[in-house]
Amino acid sequence: MNTMNMRDEPLVYELSRPGRIGCTLPRSDVPEYALPEGLVRTDLDLPELDELTVVRHFTRLSQKNFSIDTEFYPLGSCTMKYNPKANEAAAAHSGWKNLHPLVEPEHAQGALELLWRLQEALQKIGGFAAASLQPAAGAHGEFSGVLMIHAALKDRGELGRKKMLIPDSAHGTNPASCTMAGFVTQTIPSGPDGNIDIAALRAALDDTVAGIMITNPNTLGLFETNIEEICRLVHEAGGYVYGDGANMNALTGVFKPGSSGIDVMHFNLHKTFSTPHGGGGPGAGMIAANEALAPYLPGPVAVKRGESYRLEMPAKSIGQVKAFYGNFGVLVRAYTYLLMTGGNGLRRVAENAVLNANYLKALVEGVYPVPYKRHCMHEFVAKGTIVPGVHTLDIAKRLIDYGFHPPTIYFPLIVQEALMIEPTETESKETLDQYADAMLKIAKEAAEQPELLHDAPHNAPVARLDEVMAARCPILCYRG
Amino acid sequence: MPFIPNTDAERTEMLNTIGVESVEELFSDIPAHLRIQKLDLPDGVSEMEALAALDALAERNAQTTKMDWFVGAGAYNSYIPSLVPALASRGEFLTAYTPYQPEVSQGTLQAIFEYQSMAAKLLGMPVVNASHYDGATALAEAVLMAWKAKEGRNRILLPADLHPEYAKVIATYLTSFDIELARYDGDPERASLDERTAAVVVAYPGFSGEVYPVEKAAARAHAAGALCIVQADPVMCAIFKSPGEQGADIVTAEGQSLGNPLNFGGPYLGMLGTTEALLRRMPGRIAGETKDKEGRRGFVLTLSTREQHIRREKAVSNICSNQGLSMLQTCIYLAALGKQGLRHVAKQSYDKAHYAAELIGRIPGFRVATKQFFREFLVQTPKPAADIARALAKKGIVPGLPVSRYFPDKPNELLVCVTEMNSRPQIERLAIALKEASK
Numbered sequence: 001m002n003t004m005n006m007r008d009e010p011l012v013y014e015l016s017r018p019g020r021i022g023c024t025l026p027r028s029d030v031p032e033y034a035l036p037e038g039l040v041r042t043d044l045d046l047p048e049l050d051e052l053t054v055v056r057h058f059t060r061l062s063q064k065n066f067s068i069d070t071e072f073y074p075l076g077s078c079t080m081k082y083n084p085k086a087n088e089a090a091a092a093h094s095g096w097k098n099l100h101p102l103v104e105p106e107h108a109q110g111a112l113e114l115l116w117r118l119q120e121a122l123q124k125i126g127g128f129a130a131a132s133l134q135p136a137a138g139a140h141g142e143f144s145g146v147l148m149i150h151a152a153l154k155d156r157g158e159l160g161r162k163k164m165l166i167p168d169s170a171h172g173t174n175p176a177s178c179t180m181a182g183f184v185t186q187t188i189p190s191g192p193d194g195n196i197d198i199a200a201l202r203a204a205l206d207d208t209v210a211g212i213m214i215t216n217p218n219t220l221g222l223f224e225t226n227i228e229e230i231c232r233l234v235h236e237a238g239g240y241v242y243g244d245g246a247n248m249n250a251l252t253g254v255f256k257p258g259s260s261g262i263d264v265m266h267f268n269l270h271k272t273f274s275t276p277h278g279g280g281g282p283g284a285g286m287i288a289a290n291e292a293l294a295p296y297l298p299g300p301v302a303v304k305r306g307e308s309y310r311l312e313m314p315a316k317s318i319g320q321v322k323a324f325y326g327n328f329g330v331l332v333r334a335y336t337y338l339l340m341t342g343g344n345g346l347r348r349v350a351e352n353a354v355l356n357a358n359y360l361k362a363l364v365e366g367v368y369p370v371p372y373k374r375h376c377m378h379e380f381v382a383k384g385t386i387v388p389g390v391h392t393l394d395i396a397k398r399l400i401d402y403g404f405h406p407p408t409i410y411f412p413l414i415v416q417e418a419l420m421i422e423p424t425e426t427e428s429k430e431t432l433d434q435y436a437d438a439m440l441k442i443a444k445e446a447a448e449q450p451e452l453l454h455d456a457p458h459n460a461p462v463a464r465l466d467e468v469m470a471a472r473c474p475i476l477c478y479r480g
Numbered sequence: 481m482p483f484i485p486n487t488d489a490e491r492t493e494m495l496n497t498i499g500v501e502s503v504e505e506l507f508s509d510i511p512a513h514l515r516i517q518k519l520d521l522p523d524g525v526s527e528m529e530a531l532a533a534l535d536a537l538a539e540r541n542a543q544t545t546k547m548d549w550f551v552g553a554g555a556y557n558s559y560i561p562s563l564v565p566a567l568a569s570r571g572e573f574l575t576a577y578t579p580y581q582p583e584v585s586q587g588t589l590q591a592i593f594e595y596q597s598m599a600a601k602l603l604g605m606p607v608v609n610a611s612h613y614d615g616a617t618a619l620a621e622a623v624l625m626a627w628k629a630k631e632g633r634n635r636i637l638l639p640a641d642l643h644p645e646y647a648k649v650i651a652t653y654l655t656s657f658d659i660e661l662a663r664y665d666g667d668p669e670r671a672s673l674d675e676r677t678a679a680v681v682v683a684y685p686g687f688s689g690e691v692y693p694v695e696k697a698a699a700r701a702h703a704a705g706a707l708c709i710v711q712a713d714p715v716m717c718a719i720f721k722s723p724g725e726q727g728a729d730i731v732t733a734e735g736q737s738l739g740n741p742l743n744f745g746g747p748y749l750g751m752l753g754t755t756e757a758l759l760r761r762m763p764g765r766i767a768g769e770t771k772d773k774e775g776r777r778g779f780v781l782t783l784s785t786r787e788q789h790i791r792r793e794k795a796v797s798n799i800c801s802n803q804g805l806s807m808l809q810t811c812i813y814l815a816a817l818g819k820q821g822l823r824h825v826a827k828q829s830y831d832k833a834h835y836a837a838e839l840i841g842r843i844p845g846f847r848v849a850t851k852q853f854f855r856e857f858l859v860q861t862p863k864p865a866a867d868i869a870r871a872l873a874k875k876g877i878v879p880g881l882p883v884s885r886y887f888p889d890k891p892n893e894l895l896v897c898v899t900e901m902n903s904r905p906q907i908e909r910l911a912i913a914l915k916e917a918s919k
Contacts, residue, residue, distance in 0.1 A: 009590065011597070012597075012815045013594075013597065025821070031835060032831055044823060046598055046602070046817075046818050048818045049818055051816065054816045055563055059567065061590055062570045063587065065586070067571055068571075070571065075580075081483075094545060095540070096541070098543040099541045099543065099743070100555055101746075102555065110538055125519060125521070139798045142798065147652070171800075173798050223509040223510050228511065253517075253518060255516065256514075278576075278804040280579070280592075280803075280807075281611070281805065282802075282804070320648045323616040324744070324745025339525055339533060340483075343519035344524060347518060349483075355506065359494040466770045471782050474768050474782060474783060476766055477593070
């Protein structure tokens, strides 16, 4: 059982008392100057708290969270692996934290070398010709990648190609990124083996096709066995292949996506490369491409000239997708992890991620139906259809009572009552055994005492929350 | 490797349970000719060796703490109280995912709600979302949001005096759409609006530091049927009238200087707020208050029918992971500084910048070109600003950003930024050094 902080915690505004302050500045040593007339702000409704109150408040809030540091967190497609503390120690150096982005390049050689080395390593891992570290997240990498396809089509004089193919198992960010780049999406169904239906793909390929976005392994946790054929067919039709690297943790050191014909791809450094997810970011969505699309990468990118490093825009770059050079602090963490893991370690990462997922699948699939009878990669999808009247949501919430974070639920959309489970390589066999035991006990409870599931969680700071009310009458800030 | 607990004995046991001979068998779906055994990368090293390599790289960078630092231009040298990183780096915040399971994410969700509350007050807007990647992408998304809200209008007015990187990011975001980006000079009140204009963007302040009031520009935009977007300095908003109070429809800001380190340009914090009327067109995550079945207050992610995981190609944006931890740092920073503290930061920056401008303005050959500013101003220099900066760097002074870095046709302009971190002796040394360098 977990030991979460169950006390109600007031809002910062409710803790506020007039006259308190949590941080003081040195006394000003310059004269005062008058503010411009007509532009003076008279009120500022921020709370007033002393330092200890702020410390207790946020410490107590933190205790209301599940996290990797405290619980097993098998969220499918999120790769909630351990985030090494050395990453944080490395990133805390004053030489990174207090480095201004507009310092002259000769005064940022350490930072530029890190960017260059990370680009080099990631493009090798992916089997690509070049990489850019500008995108701030996976979806930002997708947006950059589809814009690169747009730019390449423009150079070919083929902007009439507006159709982007998206498998029905894809993350929602894929179609949303296409819309932001002006493409129109067409869904490609999965076949009975969980892979892209090749006949449906062939039927969709015409001279309006811009490309396809593929996640491999897909969100069912299955490798797209026909990846080479898919790439060949799309290329023959004049389109490009975008690789969504959300699930790269299954493949590091085992398979280079670039070698199968993928033209451009992002990696989520906050998944595969162990940087913390921070309760919703910051991430880093490195994007890499083959020779044909590399000139279109977003920039600036780091380049090495002789013994020194500088920033340059790729020749036909789509431009900048954010200010400055990416989520640099996240990149420092990913590079630290890469040094510690190395080429040999990355293969062991993939081997153990896949081993752990298949082991956990073997432990639960007798009770929770797994729709595709194949070895999974780093994750698997099971169905919560164990007892009539009990839903995946109930199972997920009951797992909380056993001290486990629920898996990803109701995704991918093509599996009814989906439970998408990704244990990662950093979990021990005993943790997987305990989790499987909990899943099996819950299945028993579902048959014998279903109310235990319907009313779950029982051991969390709050019970199930009314999400309908939240959306219908939105309260989005403190109204004191 | 310390991050993989499985021992060889356990691996064998697990393979037996699965019913396969080897791990390689689990990879049998990958065509054999595409499988590799090893990457062409060095083997992994110990934590001790990795940290030594990282420290050696970090030591080669200039640090604002070791110099007299006067460069801003979108990234500000500000004080971060010790409690901010101490609290934000707690593992329970740091290693949690996006709060999809609200019952075990109340810490993150309440922090988002508190950030939204404080940021909304600061910017003067009814609602603020949970974050964007940075100020530039927040502004680009705001432009797209305004364009979609004003169907049939495809012209966006941008100030000529906009951070050049922001202008580039907006151009990238609009690549595939038929949107005309027109630039206007000077006071936004005089920007030429027409029936094709979807929105006018006001920089508050501009890249040069110049501050124009928003109120009349917003009123004129509304009269012409357009929206008013304001890109604001959030610290300035502690002592200057907020954009919301002056009629802005969408406000974006770079929140880095509210508790986030410089970090060579990221991670930073994109802030975006809007009106009730535009709420359902706003991109990004939003936390909302609700109750559990026992009537206790709790928080959830809400209005998600705007978002990609529900709406897919019809979503208002593709944003998913955002800048959660940067937002948390800002939330803690705002709670700690509070009403008085943030005003002190803003007023000290203002006073110190104006003191610096006064001293620099008195040096023969130098002229302060910005008329009304907060903490950053443009100086016309008698010699190329880059040469001056190079000479002063040898004395440990970084006097400002030579504008030629972005605009080679403006060699004799220096953008000087003064924050609460600069002391009077530093400012006086700067003035003396500038005078010497101009000889």
